[in-house]
Amino acid sequence: MPALAPSMAEGSIARWLKQEGEVVKIGDLLMEIETDKAVVECEAQNEGVLGKIIAADGAQSVPVGQVIAWLLKPGETASALPQSISTQPVSPPAGKPAPVAGATAAPEVIATATAAPTLPFSARVFASPLARRLAKERNVDLARLTGSGPHGRIVKVDIEAAVAPASRASPAVEPIRTYEDIPHNSMRRMIARKLVEAKQTIPHFYLSIDCTLDSVLGLRRELDDSAEGEKFSVNDFVIKAAALALKKLPGVNASWEEAAIRRYHHVDISVAVATPSGLITPIIRSADQKGLAQISAEMKALAERGRQGKLAAEEYQGGGFTISNLGMYGIREFAAIINPPQSAILAIGAGEQRAVVKDGALAIATVMTCTLSADHRVVDGALGAEYLAIFKKLIEQPLTMLL
Secondary structure: OOOOOOOOOEEEEEEEOOOOOOEEOOOOEEEEEEOOOOEEEEEOOOOEEEEEEOOOOOOOOEEOOOEEEEEEOOOOOHHHOOOOOOOOOOOOOOOOOOOOOOOOOOOEEEEEOOOOOOOOHHHOOOEOHHHHHHHHHHOOOHHHOOOOOHHHOEOHHHHHHHHHHHHHHOOOOOOOOOOOOOOOOHHHHHHHHHHHHHHHHOOEEEEEEEEEOHHHHHHHHHHHHHOOOOOOOHHHHHHHHHHHHHHHOHHHOEEEOOOOEEEOOOOOEEEOEEEOOEEEOOEEOOHHHOOHHHHHHHHHHHHHHHHOOOOOHHHOOOOOEEEEEOHHHOOOOOOOOOOOOEOEEEEEOOOEEEEEEEOOEEEEEEEEEEEEEEEOOOOOHHHHHHHHHHHHHHHHOHHHHHO
């Protein structure tokens, strides 16, 4: 298992792009590895024939350095492969003698994985995990059942059919409560670790502010009409305003280090994107220096690659400030968890029509509630409040963002 990033400790095999017996050339796409944030295509670093796959499609949590397959060199055959696979990283044994002329060399290791023990075929009972649990609860011998699932696999309906006569005789029997365990993938485990770390080690405090959006919505309509098919979102304006506010108040564009507060010289905005596997935060680099059109185009491309699990590490690692927008789901307001080692995250709620007071009279305006979660070790209350005031002014006077 190769290390795709300095911090990578383990990975999972999403799928092999080469099959056993296929010729592998340097640079060929060999497999897809799932890390904590993305699915990455890996190129072959050596050439030969893929002799044996040890970690099959779907193998989870394979430590970096363990063997995942054998690559045969020219002249080698599968018979040269060892009969058992160690789960430890392969290293030359001490005092290994030099190869004998004409002898078949050992196959080359291209990665490792833990080989699951296999039962003798005659001892196997093919049943789904749910069927096994139900059989245990209802005292049903799986070996006596004939499965109706694919390839004779015992499934839930087979267990229910086996206990049906007893159920009819005892109408008071409680219905079986079922559930499903969804295994954690690498991405979900990493998210869980970071969130626990954030809540346990970062002293969060929260500040909320209301911003009227009518000027942004009006300017967006004008830009959409004149941009020849380019469509802008409110989030594009939010990213730009957040970046400019950080440029004006760099004390928020910082993080806590044990020996010092690290203040960043570039304004890199992480934007939370929901994917089927969990949350990922692609980054708009130097967002304060980019126009709305460039921010919009980059965000669309990054979000799409993020949902497909195809982001490169440099596209989501780093960043000095995060935006999380749940407004499209109708969420009025919420407080987000800081993304370490950053010191602040801005939670964006839905823009909705509310009654407001303008010039001493009631009026209707489109209002958006924004909540800043800040690390009190880096951002004091007054500094956080000043940041939100600058952000509010930019959102309510969006033309100033275009100057």
